[in-house]
Amino acid sequence: MRMRREQSAGRGRSSSRVHYGMSEIIITIVLVVLAVITIFPLVVPLLFAFKTQLEFAYHPWAIPEALRWNNFAEAWKAVRIDQGLLNTLIVCFGSILCTIPSAVLAGYVFARYRSRVTEILFYAILIGYFVPVQMVLVPLYRMEVSLKMNDTLYGLFLPMAAFGIPFWTLIYRSFFKSLPRELAEAASIDGAGHTKTFFRVMLPLAQPATVLAVLQVFMGAWNDYLLSLILLSDQNKFTMQLRVASFLNSYGTDRMPRYAAAVIISALPTLILYLVGHRWIIKGMLSGAIKE
């Protein structure tokens, strides 16, 4: 993109370039303004959070007089994101461990061992892809209660995995289909059995898909709200998102500085994650989410 622009600038270095520059400047300014608006709600809490209620009431937009951390201490006590974080991470890893192996294996078979039976099973799994979570909430809850699985973290990530498996099976199936057939042939001529071919040859080749799958499933579990809300009621089992949501219910916005501190604390883990891996996250979203 950039190279071409430089080329074309080199070619038509006269009147057209001036015209080009003018609208480019305007559009760039518009875009930068939009970006500032986008980032604004995430920056403003920093301005509010260090103030006392009184200071905030009189000078909400002034630079804080001092860096007072007690709002953060209070918000931390109210949100207790640390405990939520641990639960969330357990759910994330549980969800990854249940979703991805099941999806890789099934996707591989559906791509490489096609028969009437596997085709039927594939379409059976595909049905799961059309089902919105909302539809099965009531029976899922009742089932978990009767199995005493509600209020456990595995009771949360197991159904989560079930909702993810159809999609990732689909992705792995098309991935394995895209691999050249000769690879499997070569392996089987070398005397490798089905299992060996899969683990030694195919699974390592699937690494790019797996990296994206891990990332996407992690994000999905990290962001979940609805399933956790239905299935967890014990405060000790609350995930990060549920802690934030219950903070929303019980602490109003009337003490805005504390609220702003809570915003910062709650958003921080995700923001750090995004800063570190935004390239991967964007790539993963593009390859995965559109088929939702």
Next chain:
Amino acid sequence: MEIVEGETSCAGKKKHKKKDRNRSVFIFFCILPAILFLVIFLYYPIEETFRLSLTKTTGLSKEVFVGTDNYQRLFHDEEFFAGLKHVFSWAFWSIVIQLPLSFFIAFSLTYYSNRFTRPLQAVFFLPNVLPSAITAMLGKFVFAPNYGLIVSLGKVLGWKWLASIDFLGNPNLAFWAIFAIATWAYSGFYVIYLMSRIEQIPRELREAAELDGASMWSYARRIVLPELNYPLRILAVLCTVGSLKLFDLPNMMTTGGPGNATVTLGITLYRHGFINWNYGKAAAIGVVIFVLSLVFTILQFSLGRKKDEAI
């Protein structure tokens, strides 16, 4: 696949049989985990949803078969209709506001890719990765009465009318406040998706257009928009299916209120099922959500048929 089968049939009969069994065992164990997960946590609950939607129960009382009674009751349920209405106006406004806005951003970012605009993609996408709980928290932060961000801005500018608005407590404004924060949160994805599609348009087209003296707007309208016809339609379907499932933001920001002003289908389901413990009615709403989203997803697939971009 014929190759694999052909190869096994070449071998001796006994060997063939053994190999065949190995193959079946392998297939069986590969598919087993996925099938188990789905049967327990998806197929069984789906079956239960259909069954429950035809019964009347509160969980404690015995289930009584009532036929289509739950569905008939939905037709007289004000809350359900409010949910239905909000879901469709949400879908409509997402398509009318979020998509054109995203297209403008995506197109401008790719058309004028300079050192100011290049880092902006990551900025526009940022709100999209925030969990909905945090988006809701920020939404309340922005729209709160007395101390919220907009009200504080109104105060500092001396605009009393702005400083006195209670966005989330006003039945006429609550929907729009939530919609605004959703636009903020979700458009980033549309932007990066459209950008990735715009970048696939062959460069020659733009060069040819520039040689013909086409302006940015005519290039956008005559070349880019037609090329993005399919992705834009897909996004429109995504918006629609997404609004059918809309739950998190309105539930956390207003819990559907004030009154029924921000009720969605998801919230009516939640209220009936988990607050009033009316399982039958909740299951019936679940079926309605399923049928509607099925219709729109089939639409997505049939749109996809046109190109090789179908899944």
